[in-house]
Amino acid sequence: MAKERVTVCVPRCEPGGIVExxxxxxxxxxxxxxxxxxxxxxxxxxxxxxxDGGGCEFLVVPGHEDDPRLIRGAETLSxxxxxxxxxxxxxxxxxxxxxxxxxxxxxxxxxxAFEAWQDFSAAYPPTWPSxxxxxxxxxxxxxxxxxxxxxxxxxQPAIVALRNYPELRELIGGDPAARLTGDVxxxxxxxxxxxxxxxxxxxxxxxxxxxxxxxxxxxFNDYLDALPADAYAVRVLYHG
Numbered sequence: 001m002a003k004e005r006v007t008v009c010v011p012r013c014e015p016g017g018i019v020e021x022x023x024x025x026x027x028x029x030x031x032x033x034x035x036x037x038x039x040x041x042x043x044x045x046x047x048x049x050x051x052d053g054g055g056c057e058f059l060v061v062p063g064h065e066d067d068p069r070l071i072r073g074a075e076t077l078s079x080x081x082x083x084x085x086x087x088x089x090x091x092x093x094x095x096x097x098x099x100x101x102x103x104x105x106x107x108x109x110x111x112x113a114f115e116a117w118q119d120f121s122a123a124y125p126p127t128w129p130s131x132x133x134x135x136x137x138x139x140x141x142x143x144x145x146x147x148x149x150x151x152x153x154x155x156q157p158a159i160v161a162l163r164n165y166p167e168l169r170e171l172i173g174g175d176p177a178a179r180l181t182g183d184v185x186x187x188x189x190x191x192x193x194x195x196x197x198x199x200x201x202x203x204x205x206x207x208x209x210x211x212x213x214x215x216x217x218x219x220f221n222d223y224l225d226a227l228p229a230d231a232y233a234v235r236v237l238y239h240g
Contacts, residue, residue, distance in 0.1 A: 003077075003239050005056050005198035006208070007220075012093070012230040015069050019051075022234060025202055031240070044200065044208050045240050052235035053077035056198055057088035059098035069093050071234050091234030094227040102195040103221070109171075110191035117172050117180040120165075124158035129178035193217040196224065198235060 010021040031045040051073035060070060065086035072084040084090075091097075121127055133149040153159065162169050162176075172180065180187065197211040197220040204227075211220050224233055 003237055004200065005052060006200040006202050006236050006238060007198045007224075008091075008202045008232075008234050008236045009204045009223075009227060010232045010234070011204060012228070013232070015071075018071055018091075018232060018234065021232070022049075022051075022236060025206065026236070026238075028206065029208060029240075044210070046238040047240065049236050049238040050075070052090045052237045054082060054084070056235050057084070057090060058092070058233070058235070059101055060087055060089050060092075061096050061098045062087075064096050067092070067096055070096060071232070077237065091232055093230050094224065094233055095229035097224075097233060099196060099221075099224055103192040106195040107188045107192040110188045111184065113172050113176075114180045114184050114187055116168060117176045120162070120168065120172075121158045121176070124161065125156075127156050127158040127177040128153070130175050131178060190214055190217075193221050196221060202236075204231065 008022050008025050010018070010025050013021045026046065026049055029044055029046055031047040051071060053073050053076045055077075060067075064070075070089040070092040072082075072088075073090050074082055076082045089097075130149070130153045133153050136144045137146060137149045158177075162172070193214065194217060197217050200211055201209045201220050201223065203209070203223065209216060209219070211217055227233060
């Protein structure tokens, strides 16, 4: 059992009714519910939920920070009073949520990282991703040890040189030859798709989807973009 986040989508309602609306949407997945004939067979369960306590907020569309329809949980995950900046919220009508800025920021950083690695590594012999060396180990565990895997990966000229550029290393991240090659546009789009998704999505029609791969992350983004402007999307923390 662990705490995870689901983005719950519910139809337009009065702000005072949002908790009830979320509760109704979550009810089919209640671990303690009474199971009846014909009830849906679901794989995800929860035994407690609350409006998220911070760490996965939406940005608010500028100029709408004081809109009473915005949802902000009153407590942190530890139960302490919470002070949410006006620019952030845990949910609200889709039209009030700035979905594009987080994606644009992630995309811009991904492009900078990709281009920086390409420019930097071009001055050195080709760099192999760590998976290349691990494949050799798995093919011959006794002849090619795990220690040799790490040694051969770390001593590649570009990887050695990168240690002298901490800011560049921070931008690029680990194992750049595995991530920052191929189609830059595909890489940028996939990275942008990671900016918004939570662990799961609960759709307006009651489908609970685990967001576990790139295809689901793309679906999450497309689904939120297509939500009616007055439908709510709310971050919910659940224990399941």
